[in-house]
Amino acid sequence: MSRRTLPFVARVAALLVLLVYVAGICANAWLERRLGLQSENPAEDVVLFAGFGLFAAVGALLVAKRPDNPIGWIMSANALIVGIFPACESYAAYVMSTSGRPDALAVAGAWANSWYWYLLLALTFVYLPLLFPDGRLPSRRWLPVAVLPGIGVAGIAILGALTENLRGQTFDYRIDNPIGIEGLGYVEDLQAFAVLGGGALAIGTVGSVISVVVRFRRSRGTERQQLKWFLYAAAPIVAFPAIESLPRIVGGLLTGWVLLGLPAAIGIAVLRYRLYEIDLFINRTLVYGPLTAMLVLVYFGGVVGLQAALRTLTGQESTLAIVASTLAIAALFSPLRRRVQEFVDRRFYRRKYDATKTLAAFSARLREETDLDALGADLVGVARETMQPEHVSLWLRPDMAQLGERED
Template sequence: MASLVFLVIGVLIFWRLWGTSHELLGLLTSFIFITIALTGITGVFEGESVSPNPFLQVAFTISSISFFVLFPCLAAFLLTFPNGRFAPRWSWLFILLWLGQFAFFIVADTGIFGSASYSLLAGVVLVTWGSTLSIQVYRYARVYTYSERQQTKWLVFGLTLGLLLTAGSTIIGNLLPQLSRPDSPYQLLMNNLGGLIIFLPLSLSIGIALLRYRLWNIDIIINRTLVYGTLTVVLTAVYVGLIIGLQALLRGVISQDNGVAIVISTLAIAALFQPLRSRIQKIIDRRFYRRKYDAARTLAAFSATLRDEVNLDQLREELVVAVQETMQPSHVSLWLRPTEPDRGQQENWISTPAAHTKEGIL
């Protein structure tokens, strides 16, 4: 299933970006996606007879050939995403590190390094991925525009979510051994849909970053993910702790301690949900979105001043300060349109200069 998702998204990226300014990046991305998809498809039928099926024969051939160029293509994708250009220009040299990593994988499989293979493997992977990450950090801080930063956030969001899902599934399997049994529903789910659940966020995030990143604000999605992810973990811990504690307290009081503990814990979670969500939202805004948090506080203070202030000059100063603190422009100027005089004052103002002119002529 995960291979089919990669195949569909790869074809879609190739179709939508062909003939645009991001044509090379789209071709590179679609090649990586289709290669991963074909590798997964051929892995399912590995060891079986494929002669009756010409599609599988072609898939096996393309997969075996394209796998050797997958690593340099992946390096080029990570070094040029999302604008398809190498910046700095010499950053293409890091592709050589990926070729060296691929060569090391092949040599290490022969067992020539012995017990030191794992240490050397960790060092090679750390140098390769660390150098690529450093280039992306430099590009994000010095090269990218606002739109390109949003696209990069989509990629990081999908990659992080995939890693968290992988770590979560591993931790759950180790903490609850009964779920690791081959006949358990959890194990059956992971065997059938585990790859789709783990790789779907990454493939979708890359597709959205290249095709539809303007339709969704990634900052809001990241913010909500942090808030509700933290809220889920905290409420789960509170719920389990309440059940264990209440069962221990009610065991000697009433006989049906389990049902009562579950009911009380559920009511407590329902009562804690909204205030805890608001508290976590404020903490995350203050910690990760400081500018947004300060701007909201400044606007709230200005709204309170606007309701009470009657002095126009003081209100003008407060407005300028609010704009400076929220938007932080390089320069702020405020122009107030003067009030128009009434009809009688305007006629007096026009007639007075005429009288003076007449007196001067006389």
């Protein structure tokens, strides 16, 4: 494809990604409603659809703006998978519940349903981090990490295509596979599934995580800022294995952070829009995260403690505990924020913290010092300590009036 036609094709593809995603989500919602399926948690569904909708929007934007970067195409593929394949399963279930006999589209939907989940996992947890941010492998040594999951997903697709029966995951139905091999069980029940699916994806996921770490350690300048955005948005994934043991609201916040934050961070990083503001985001998160946790503990601890004390003294509950706890956190907010900010600066931004202290000390000396040579030496020392340049020198323009007097 020529460079002239590529931008046009990319814009058309980006528009199709958005249209197909929206159409697939709407079709799936309509079919589930006809099947009488009620969502157990509508809020989670909204976050899920909004998150992958943002994947579709950012992916389409990157495809249109950076068509030569595979990151946009991977994000678009993720959105299309989430938009199309659940609707295919819902259609298969709808056909089986209404007529009892599947048509060709229902068979295709049930077949795709048997393996598409693993393609989604491979694209999200292997290829997206492995190729971020420029769409290329860190080096040729990482080629096996890219190839192995692809072989595993292809093997799962072949097994799913040849099983004797096709069954639903969200809905309970079974469809005879017209090209299936008699006696070949479901994909999940096969011994080869653990090797091809779980093993390949696990190796690919671990390898992609290691590649991000290696790339970050070697990165400088713009690439490091891009990786900071990616790691900032993807950080809550570390807690996903234990998400079931976390409070429901915490799990929902972590999931929303990743689903909504990751595509936004990828878009900012690849398009290099406000790239260097990530340091401010990280700093504010390190400050306001612990600050919020401490204030919440103070509030609920104060409410519980004061309610217990008032119940003991008066024999009844009072709103005084809530009012007092609210006033306490209002009074504690500013001093706690300053303390946390100082700790974060000392612990994670030592150079910036030391530079601030050095400039403050220089400002104090500047008000008292009158010797120009001493001030010049101090200024050079401050520049060397705060900026750490390879070379520093100070040039002072001579006073023209004094120069004229000397000539006279």
